[in-house]
Amino acid sequence: MATVECRGIRKVYGALEVMRDFDLDIDDHEFIVFLGPSGCGKSTMLRMIAGLEEISGGDLLIGGERMNERDPGDRGIAMVFQNYALYPHMSVRENITFGLERAGIGKAAIDQRLAPVVEALGLGVYLARKPTELSGGQQQRVAIARAMIKTPEVFLFDEPLSNLDAKLRGSLRVEIARLHRDLKTTSIYVTHDQLEAMTLADRIVLMKEGRIEQMGTPEEIYQSPDTLFAAGFIGTPTMNFLAMESTNGVLTDGAVQLGVPFAVRPGPVTIGIRPGAFKLNDQGGGLRGRVERNEFHGETRLVSIRVGTNEISVAVPAFLNVREGENIGLDADAQDLHLFDPVTEKRLHPVRER
Numbered sequence: 001m002a003t004v005e006c007r008g009i010r011k012v013y014g015a016l017e018v019m020r021d022f023d024l025d026i027d028d029h030e031f032i033v034f035l036g037p038s039g040c041g042k043s044t045m046l047r048m049i050a051g052l053e054e055i056s057g058g059d060l061l062i063g064g065e066r067m068n069e070r071d072p073g074d075r076g077i078a079m080v081f082q083n084y085a086l087y088p089h090m091s092v093r094e095n096i097t098f099g100l101e102r103a104g105i106g107k108a109a110i111d112q113r114l115a116p117v118v119e120a121l122g123l124g125v126y127l128a129r130k131p132t133e134l135s136g137g138q139q140q141r142v143a144i145a146r147a148m149i150k151t152p153e154v155f156l157f158d159e160p161l162s163n164l165d166a167k168l169r170g171s172l173r174v175e176i177a178r179l180h181r182d183l184k185t186t187s188i189y190v191t192h193d194q195l196e197a198m199t200l201a202d203r204i205v206l207m208k209e210g211r212i213e214q215m216g217t218p219e220e221i222y223q224s225p226d227t228l229f230a231a232g233f234i235g236t237p238t239m240n241f242l243a244m245e246s247t248n249g250v251l252t253d254g255a256v257q258l259g260v261p262f263a264v265r266p267g268p269v270t271i272g273i274r275p276g277a278f279k280l281n282d283q284g285g286g287l288r289g290r291v292e293r294n295e296f297h298g299e300t301r302l303v304s305i306r307v308g309t310n311e312i313s314v315a316v317p318a319f320l321n322v323r324e325g326e327n328i329g330l331d332a333d334a335q336d337l338h339l340f341d342p343v344t345e346k347r348l349h350p351v352r353e354r
């Protein structure tokens with residue numbers, strides 16, 4: 001097992017710079033998730049760590065040793081891809097052990113390493129089958145087994161679950177979390193699915209346009225997003241954003257006023273409030289609006305409420321009887337407001353203590 005250090009890593013394709021100033025220290029045993037929208041550079045960064053893509057600038061250290069020019073096979077890593085890339089003509093067993101055979105490891109030693117891997121991933125009954133005789137989830141488990149049997153220092157996963165249906169994704173996500181709990185191998189996991197990131201990560205590295213936007217535990221980023229982008233990317237349903245003006249210690253959009261228990265510099269302010277942070281309240285105060293839409297989500301309803309020129313999503317318990325067209329009052333605790341500068345898109349007020 002090993003640490004991974006990225007020091008000012010860059011990537012250029014000709015004149016196009018797709019990654020810049022990437023600085024990250026990953027601790028031994030840590031489970032790191034690279035999260036971000038399509039094209040932000042997650043795969044590029046992972047492939048540079050794997051040695052599948054040349055590093056244009058900066059230093060990559062694994063276990064304290066510089067790896068920039070080291071062959072992929074000598075970096076102590078194993079990678080699991082989105083498309084499992086299994087050999088169709090080989091059995092499950094051969095697919096898992098092929099790499100070890102090619103490395104000249106003897107049959108007895110291979111069998112010894114195979115047993116716990118097969119056990120951990122529940123693949124025992126499938127060993128003689130061909131990949132085409134497996135479901136997508138089973139094929140991806142074979143791909144994970146093939147990576148695991150290498151007993152790498154670092155696991156790299158690039159969207160390993162995105163070809164699977166929602167239910168399988170959920171169950172395999174649990175298996176990956178359990179494997180990491182048992183093996184504790186340092187892991188980097190790429191996804192654009194914020195739920196996967198929240199549930200798996202010790203720390204999330206949120207990326208945007210080839211750089212790190214924010215880094216922290218899922219709780220830290222969820223509770224104190226540094227930027228509008230981080231606030232909007234993490235959390236479902238998505239945070240509401242309201243344009244307001246800060247004057248004389250009060251936030252107002254002309255129609256409504258909100259008091260906040262800390263000083264906010266005068267000028268335009270974007271207020272972020274998560275749909276679950278609202279309370280319906282008809283006792284006056286807070287915001288008022290008209291119910292436009294009411295979606296039943298099972299445990300909750302997601303209610304769209306038009307407040308002035310803004311449409312706000314509010315998550316309420318499903319048993320509450322909210323009717324479309326109804327006028328309704330809303331409140332939120334001041335500690336659940338996130339204030340941003342609309343120009344710099346940076347958080348305006350200090351990180352909350354919880």
Ligand SMILES: Nc1ncnc2c1ncn2[C@@H]1O[C@H](COP(=O)(O)OP(=O)(O)OP(=O)(O)O)[C@@H](O)[C@H]1O
Pocket residue numbers: 013016018036037038039040041042043044045192
């Ligand atoms: N060979 C290449 N030549 C030029 N540009 C490239 C090349 N490979 C990737 N890029 C660009 O680098 C950027 C990052 O791509 P990358 O594949 O790392 O994104 P990603 O975050 O993994 O996205 P996704 O979620 O869609 O997989 C993109 O803008 C992409 O167009």
Ligand SMILES: [Mg+2]
Pocket residue numbers: 042043044
């Ligand atoms: Mg990618």
